[in-house]
Amino acid sequence: xxxxxxxxxxxxxxxxxxxxxxxxxxxxxxxxxxxxxxxxxxxxxxxxxxxxxxxxxxxxxxxxxxxxxxxxxxxxxxxxxxxxxxxxxxxxxxxxxxxxxxxxxxxxxxxxxxxxxxxxxxxxxxxxxxxxxxxxxxxxxxxxxxxxxxxxxxxxxxxxxxxxxxxxxxxxxxxxxxxxxxxxxxxxxxxxxxxxxxxxxxxxxxxxxxxxxxxxxxxxxxxxxxxxxxxxxxxxxxxxxxxxxxxxxxxxxxxxxxxxxxxxxxxxxxxxxxxxxxxxxxxxxxxxxxxxxxxxxxxxxxxxxxxxxxxxxxxxxxxxxxxxxxxxxxxxxxxxxxxxxxxxxxxxxxxxxxxxxxxxxxxxxxxxxxxxxxxxxxxxxxxxxxxxxxxxx
Amino acid sequence: xxxxxxxxxxxxxxxxxxxxxxxxxxxxxxxxxxxxxxxxxxxxxxxxxxxxxxxxxxxxxxxxxxxxxxxxxxxxxxxxxxxxxxxxxxxxxxxxxxxxxxxxxxxxxxxxxxxxxxxxxxxxxxxxxxxxxxxxxxxxxxxxxxxxxxxxxxxxxxxxxxxxxxxxxxxxxxxxxxxxxxxxxxxxxxxxxxxxxxxxxxxxxxxxxxxxxxxxxxxxxxxxxxxxxxxxxxxxxxxxxxxxxxxxxxxxxxxxxxxxxxxxxxxxxxxxxxxxxxxxxxxxxxxxxxxxxxxxxxxxxxxxxxxxxxxx
Numbered sequence: 001x002x003x004x005x006x007x008x009x010x011x012x013x014x015x016x017x018x019x020x021x022x023x024x025x026x027x028x029x030x031x032x033x034x035x036x037x038x039x040x041x042x043x044x045x046x047x048x049x050x051x052x053x054x055x056x057x058x059x060x061x062x063x064x065x066x067x068x069x070x071x072x073x074x075x076x077x078x079x080x081x082x083x084x085x086x087x088x089x090x091x092x093x094x095x096x097x098x099x100x101x102x103x104x105x106x107x108x109x110x111x112x113x114x115x116x117x118x119x120x121x122x123x124x125x126x127x128x129x130x131x132x133x134x135x136x137x138x139x140x141x142x143x144x145x146x147x148x149x150x151x152x153x154x155x156x157x158x159x160x161x162x163x164x165x166x167x168x169x170x171x172x173x174x175x176x177x178x179x180x181x182x183x184x185x186x187x188x189x190x191x192x193x194x195x196x197x198x199x200x201x202x203x204x205x206x207x208x209x210x211x212x213x214x215x216x217x218x219x220x221x222x223x224x225x226x227x228x229x230x231x232x233x234x235x236x237x238x239x240x241x242x243x244x245x246x247x248x249x250x251x252x253x254x255x256x257x258x259x260x261x262x263x264x265x266x267x268x269x270x271x272x273x274x275x276x277x278x279x280x281x282x283x284x285x286x287x288x289x290x291x292x293x294x295x296x297x298x299x300x301x302x303x304x305x306x307x308x309x310x311x312x313x314x315x316x317x318x319x320x321x322x323x324x325x326x327x328x329x330x331x332x333x334x335x336x337x338x339x340x341x342x343x344x345x346x347x348x349x350x351x352x353x354x355x356x357x358x359x360x361x362x363x364x365x366x367x368x369x370x371x372x373x374x375x376x377x378x379x380x381x382x383x384x385x386x387x388x389x390x391x392x393x
Numbered sequence: 394x395x396x397x398x399x400x401x402x403x404x405x406x407x408x409x410x411x412x413x414x415x416x417x418x419x420x421x422x423x424x425x426x427x428x429x430x431x432x433x434x435x436x437x438x439x440x441x442x443x444x445x446x447x448x449x450x451x452x453x454x455x456x457x458x459x460x461x462x463x464x465x466x467x468x469x470x471x472x473x474x475x476x477x478x479x480x481x482x483x484x485x486x487x488x489x490x491x492x493x494x495x496x497x498x499x500x501x502x503x504x505x506x507x508x509x510x511x512x513x514x515x516x517x518x519x520x521x522x523x524x525x526x527x528x529x530x531x532x533x534x535x536x537x538x539x540x541x542x543x544x545x546x547x548x549x550x551x552x553x554x555x556x557x558x559x560x561x562x563x564x565x566x567x568x569x570x571x572x573x574x575x576x577x578x579x580x581x582x583x584x585x586x587x588x589x590x591x592x593x594x595x596x597x598x599x600x601x602x603x604x605x606x607x608x609x610x611x612x613x614x615x616x617x618x619x620x621x622x623x624x625x626x627x628x629x630x631x632x633x634x635x636x637x638x639x640x641x642x643x644x645x646x647x648x649x650x651x652x653x654x655x656x657x658x659x660x661x662x663x664x665x666x667x668x669x670x671x672x673x674x675x676x677x678x679x680x681x682x683x684x685x686x687x688x689x690x691x692x693x694x695x696x697x698x699x700x701x702x703x704x705x
Contacts, residue, residue, distance in 0.1 A: 023480060023483040023484065023487075024476065024479050024480050024483050026475075026476060026479075050483070050486070050487060051483070052479045052480075052482055052483040052486075054475055054476065054479050054519065055519065056472060056475070056515055056519075057511060057512075057514065057515030057518070058511060058512075058515070060468070060469065060472070060512070061469060061472035061475070061511070061512050061515055061516075064465055064466070064469035064472035064473050064475075064476065064512065065472045065473065065475045065476035065479070066476060067465050067473055067476060068440065068463060068465065068472070068473035068474055068475065068476025068477040068478075068480070069476035069477065069479055069480040070476070070480075071463055071476075071477065072438075072476065072477040072480035072481060072484075073480065073484070074480045074483060074484060076476075076480070090466060091465065091466060091469070094465055094466060200438060200461045200463055200477060201438065201461065201477070201480065201481055201484065201490060201494065202461070203436040203438075203460075203461065203492060203494060206458065206459060206460050206461045206462070207461060207462075208451045208456035208458050208461075208462045208463075208464075209462065209463040209464065210441075210447075210451070210463055210464030210465055211451040211452060211453040211454075211456065211464070212447070212448045212451060212452045212453065213452075213453040214452065214453075217453060217454075
């Protein structure tokens, strides 16, 4: 029987990790993730999990230890935010290139400088092309559900890739919400036993991990990694089907909200999608055909399915909680534009950068953007393709 | 306490790093690795920092390692092995593994004294049951003989070349062995392949001790030291006999010198055969040579006094 609770996002994910009961966890404190691993450490201290903790001296060592532990042959977790993820960056590629199914909740936070501990997506966006699977979560329930599903996806024998579960720092990690926990035994049965693949600890069958590969074969290895990325989406959908049977909660590659007949729409990740949905409802009440698209599997990016879902709109605004400095547009915008490029008929796209460093995203912002889209759809002209909103100019 | 193996017994043991690797002829590193692995009575899982040893022993699809081996990156061999060792403890506690396995990390001086020091310090402080071995050849040899914090005073390297104004490295070596001893771990030792029996005895002792252990082992590099290819053992012996590289161990905080030269040779005996110190023998650098000797004398005296603290 599912249990209804009122918990923070950090607490919910910590509980998911307790229910999965991994073999090893290597972790280093960083705001706003810290609370999650404090809670998990209490589970260790109280004997509620079998997990061996490695309380490392940096996030670089956290990810390095995860690589060693995962290659050794067991289920491995860590968690981080912001600077911590940035410090792990080098080893993120090694974890994915070595095809190690490490699971890591990332509590999204801004990057320095200036120093800021609050929520934006700069950290995980900086790691979006590291070969990791990324599942993004609107609220505590999704973060909890995505965490449980991440193990099945990452450890799938056709995939074997590390996965990060993203949720907004403070807005979700520290806010108490109502959500439903699954039973421990149901979670255990859902994730199943960890399946070893060439474990380093198999003394009878010694393997060498981490070889040097020269130009004669390096590219074939990279090609194989690109190939495996194409298989992830189907596994995500299959796992979501199983999860729906267990929980009653349906997940896909993305969520579409009142989008089928929409003429204008917002593309937005994580917690701000919740705020935006209310405003979409208000516009619908006024007879305006507004909708919303919320990516869930952001890496590997399901660009074909995304393009299919969005191509019929007249005008679309991609809201990015991170920017690509010196690049053209925000990271999500670039992916959405890429997914729509093959279509002759496609929506007019605009890009807004919002909410950096924890700046509030309010219903009024969504309203302004939707009003602008009404205008763009009617006139076919765009005032500004890219703009910061909620900022002093 | 583990006993030294006899040569006869050693000759019967399998060598777990195979020949055919791409290390330079005359390299000290594989000699050290061979001795370390031969000394173990247990199955070993090894981790390797990026460096000469790593890039030359596992070029896909070939590997010289007959034991499980993992390379992650340059600065994190200790953290990587922390993870492997922790997974071992986890699976052993769960009854999924029954064998006794030992864990050994290998890193060069660049990967250990410099970029990997934080990772090593963390792993030692956390008490992982592992032996970390630094093969010290005194510079970043893999990338082409750049200065490291293990490079001896006065040595010519490609990033601190001896020129008309700069006489090579102008700073002293870091004493990593002492830094590791300051972690209050149960066993720290310094060894040299010239004294193979001493080296293997230390490895065997280390592997019998539970918890974190560190060994610093001299590994001559004929490319970087600019010496003949067949001089590795001769040079490592001279390093010991001049007290440039004293052989000692610190077990549970107690220092013991394991080899005392009958007659301490002058350090120039060690420096002279090496091209990296050639400029020091110019008349204008006489003072530098004298300084090197003074520093070595002082370090040797200090080490003897540290030992005497526990014997008197």
